[in-house]
Amino acid sequence: MLQPYKIALRINESRRFQETLFVNYMDYNDGLTLNEYAEKERKVLAMGFYGVEDFHIKVNEYLKFLDEIILS
Structure with missing residues (x-):
């Protein structure tokens, strides 16, 4: 479960979003393809319920990164 x-x-601690996505995917993929997982993760993060405003800027950058993955 995400x-x-x-x-x-x-995301906030990451230096490279590719690595973060891969680690998250390995932990939470539940048999989904990478694109399917990226869409699911994007939806969860877009809700904004992660609790700490300090993450907002970096999470927004990560959401843009996920958009590129999803659209490719």
């Missing part, structure tokens, strides 16, 4: 706070914390 844990929005844990994902947002990883």
Whole structure:
């Protein structure tokens, strides 16, 4: 099950979004393809329920990164 706070914390601490996506995918994919997982993760993060405003800027950048993955 996706844990929005844990994902947002990883994003905030990450240097490379590709690595963060891969780690999140390995932990939470539940048999989904990478694109399907990216869409699911994007929906969860877009809700904004991860709890800490300090993550907002970096999570928004990550959402843009996910959009590129989803559209490719």
